[in-house]
Amino acid sequence: MYPLFKKLSTALASKNIRPSFQRIKVLEYLIENPCHPTVEQIFTDLQSIIPTLSKTTVYNTLNIFHKAGLVRVLNIEDNETRYDIITETHGHFKCEECGTISNFNIDIDSIETDGLSGFKVNDRNIYFKGVCPKCLLNIKHIDRKEHIS
């Protein structure tokens, strides 16, 4: 019963979510892996700790967390939902080469919008796509090799 366990337990209780072992472990996983994991990744990794874990429980838990505002749901691609423990508005960049999703800061109030007067905005998502610095470097290397050969 390490200290973090107690901390996460009370965090869930304060949101009226009963702190079951599975729920605490999913929350802990999200905190320790802020790399925007998929359900598959969360499920596979947690199975080594909880051998009886069901994928349905991971889905249920994440949906409960989402309704409680504990996680941010990312729908960058249509075939994989990702989860982010950081709920404050920030930008996401998906590298089309390696698939990594990285955060970037964005001054949300600096965005000039036209055509939203009278709208009640609850949620802001900013997704950029392109190539990350690491992959840009690899592509250049490959290009050079191709020119030499």
Add this chain to the structure above:
Amino acid sequence: MYPLFKKLSTALASKNIRPSFQRIKVLEYLIENPCHPTVEQIFTDLQSIIPTLSKTTVYNTLNIFHKAGLVRVLNIEDNETRYDIITETHGHFKCEECGTISNFNIDIDSIETDGLSGFKVNDRNIYFKGVCPKCLLNIKHIDRKEHIS
């Protein structure tokens, strides 16, 4: 062989897409319905014009258009991909009450970002969620009725 048909045909040809009847009709549909339709909507509506149309053809066509940069793909929700004939960067607002997706203008260069130096940005997506003015009005009306009764 109305004039638009010829126009769309050459537009496809200029992108190295052979202008088949199905492809022209999908393109025409997107232009006439800039409301960000789903594959289901496109398929159902075009079936009345092309009774033999296959949903696979709609998928294939939209994927070809996407690769050619003719359409923008919207992944606002994880269970429904939508298509937008307007490819210039602009914001999308999805009403959580009625599901309508509306456009808004955004001065993309005014966005201050921190943490993207060295990244090659190819695509920018901005999705807001909330309640549209029409639904805000309805909610207020319902509230008033509930207070009266």
Add this chain to the structure above:
DNA sequence: GTTTGGATTTGTAATGATTACTAATATTAA
């Protein structure tokens, strides 16, 4: 400590969107 009722978890079945694949059809060039 036992009982009991509700919450949670599990496992499987169902759903739904998208893709894979193949035969049929249409188009193009010889």
Add this chain to the structure above:
DNA sequence: TTAATATTAGTAATCATTACAAATCCAAAC
């Protein structure tokens, strides 16, 4: 006209997610 090629249609397969029901857990009452 023919033959090669591209496109389409129809069906099967895939994969993420949800629905559902039985098993299990847990907290409160006795």
